[in-house]
Amino acid sequence: MTAKAGPEIRSQMRRYIEQRLLMKGDGAPLHDDDLLFTSGRLDSLDAVELVMSIETDYGINFADIGFDLTRLDSISAIAALVGQPSAQPA
Amino acid sequence: MSIESQSYGYTATGLLVKPSWRLIPQIDRDPNLVAGVQATRGRLLLWCTVVLLTVLFWRIGVDFSAAALAVACAYVGRHRRVLILLATVLLLYRSGFLIDRPFLERMAVTEGVADRIHQPLLEAVTLVVVLALFAGLLVLQGSASTALRRPTLSLLVAFLALLALTQAPVMAGMPRVLLWSFLMTSQPYLWFLAYGLVDASKKRSPVWQRLSVFHPFWGSSLTPFGKGLAYLERFEAKTPEELAVTQLKGVKLAAWILVLAIVKICLGELVHGRLQLPMFDDNLLQYLAGHPLPRLVGWASLVSFFVEDLLGMTVFGGVIVATARLAGFRLLRNTWRPLESTTLADFWNRYYFYYKELLVDHFFYPTFIRCFRGHRRLRMFFATFMAACVGNLLFHFIRDIHFVGDMGLWRAVVGEQSHAFYTFVLAVSVGLSQMRRAPQPASRGWLRRRLLPCLWVSTFFCLIHVFDAPLDREHTLLQRGEFLFYLLGVTT
Numbered sequence: 309m310t311a312k313a314g315p316e317i318r319s320q321m322r323r324y325i326e327q328r329l330l331m332k333g334d335g336a337p338l339h340d341d342d343l344l345f346t347s348g349r350l351d352s353l354d355a356v357e358l359v360m361s362i363e364t365d366y367g368i369n370f371a372d373i374g375f376d377l378t379r380l381d382s383i384s385a386i387a388a389l390v391g392q393p394s395a396q397p398a
Numbered sequence: 399m400s401i402e403s404q405s406y407g408y409t410a411t412g413l414l415v416k417p418s419w420r421l422i423p424q425i426d427r428d429p430n431l432v433a434g435v436q437a438t439r440g441r442l443l444l445w446c447t448v449v450l451l452t453v454l455f456w457r458i459g460v461d462f463s464a465a466a467l468a469v470a471c472a473y474v475g476r477h478r479r480v481l482i483l484l485a486t487v488l489l490l491y492r493s494g495f496l497i498d499r500p501f502l503e504r505m506a507v508t509e510g511v512a513d514r515i516h517q518p519l520l521e522a523v524t525l526v527v528v529l530a531l532f533a534g535l536l537v538l539q540g541s542a543s544t545a546l547r548r549p550t551l552s553l554l555v556a557f558l559a560l561l562a563l564t565q566a567p568v569m570a571g572m573p574r575v576l577l578w579s580f581l582m583t584s585q586p587y588l589w590f591l592a593y594g595l596v597d598a599s600k601k602r603s604p605v606w607q608r609l610s611v612f613h614p615f616w617g618s619s620l621t622p623f624g625k626g627l628a629y630l631e632r633f634e635a636k637t638p639e640e641l642a643v644t645q646l647k648g649v650k651l652a653a654w655i656l657v658l659a660i661v662k663i664c665l666g667e668l669v670h671g672r673l674q675l676p677m678f679d680d681n682l683l684q685y686l687a688g689h690p691l692p693r694l695v696g697w698a699s700l701v702s703f704f705v706e707d708l709l710g711m712t713v714f715g716g717v718i719v720a721t722a723r724l725a726g727f728r729l730l731r732n733t734w735r736p737l738e739s740t741t742l743a744d745f746w747n748r749y750y751f752y753y754k755e756l757l758v759d760h761f762f763y764p765t766f767i768r769c770f771r772g773h774r775r776l777r778m779f780f781a782t783f784m785a786a787c788v789g790n791l792l793f794h795f796i797r798d799i800h801f802v803g804d805m806g807l808w809r810a811v812v813g814e815q816s817h818a819f820y821t822f823v824l825a826v827s828v829g830l831s832q833m834r835r836a837p838q839p840a841s842r843g844w845l846r847r848r849l850l851p852c853l854w855v856s857t858f859f860c861l862i863h864v865f866d867a868p869l870d871r872e873h874t875l876l877q878r879g880e881f882l883f884y885l886l887g888v889t890t
Contacts, residue, residue, distance in 0.1 A: 348730045352747075352754075352755070353743065353832060356762075356766060356778060359766070359767070369771075370767040371767045371768045375763050375767045377763075378628075378632070
């Protein structure tokens, strides 16, 4: 992830997650480090949608990097996951 | 998993909805109380409240005695992990380390070696062997060179292979007894080990700390409440304020569970005492014996079972979660307003959260990231099927392996036909429900958007309960199907 891409990924993820939270009736403020799954604000079905979205948009294969929900547990964590070189498609 | 998210009290528009009255006050949101509980007098008051709740629970036959241990664990600071280990060992010792001793004694008699075995000594030795094996596996999984890539799958294959081996003629006599002893000792901890192995490959922690939450003292079934150490650490209170809020949440939950436990007792007394409504299983037995009770009675007992089961699950999980919170772990609730579910998947999520999480963590995600990656809907459906049907069935088969010892492998497998049908219908229905998952437009109105979907979900789970009988290996799928047809008025 380049320095430019970071904020863009965060912004895209924020929009996506805020939309899912609103669908669940959760309009509470969302910060980059707020826990999404551990706090219970998002559930396993949201995780699945998020995985599919990341796979499609960023070409990441979770079967290769190993699935770990903690790496999707906040906007910051997702941005870090998407940005790390080992997660990028060859 | 949306358990606590919905308690934030926000609507889709972001407006805060404040209920005007609450039976259990929100003590965890009162700044004065949160500050007070951090002081010595406040802690003493909290401890007295916990003792009072324990006594009240005891009066209605619910064990909340681990709560006092939990409060002690919460206040020992950096020694918390040690105390958790000691408390867990103490309570496991009290319950015989969850080993099915009558079964093992029966097996020794059947195999003709009872006079050559000192059962308590065999249990103790097997327990040491199992713990050493678990510790070894956790250590190996923590090393990149020896870690299993699919720990849960490997574990299940090994366990089921050993189970099949018990049926081999060559194992007759002492070998079979020893093998069963090993299986029955390790079985209560199998899913804890599965979580432990997954955790160990991601993060280093002392093995004794991982083992200390294998059936932690706050309670559990074979389903780990609080999963493994890594999950618990994320929920552990890190500051005195967090601890105070977590403990107040524990007290609040315990008080609410006490109310529900009393409601459950009153409901049982009303329905089965005053109204003389038979239990659902008695209805089935009466029908199969050729003396069916009136259809209305059958429906009433099915609905009453459903409601009592929901209350029972809420109380069972609530006591465990409340105790964990008192120990400083802010776990999500196990059952949370299941009757408000508008989809089948949502109900499963709200009814038995930690069991659903087990199936999702060990069956759904591993399948989802590997299979049918190019087919969005098929991928989701297949992963759901692997969790809700295959995982669900395997979990119960392993939970009830004593049937294999008592009936033989083939009869135990065939006897699970009705439950297999239940998991199949459940998996297909939840899978379809997930694929259709979409927000309901507000224009549809409360009746069509909320009430009717909720009623449909409850009716569905009521109906398929007829087949949900993992402990019944005697009655066939056909017999249960006939009973359902009778209830539906298709047959007489």
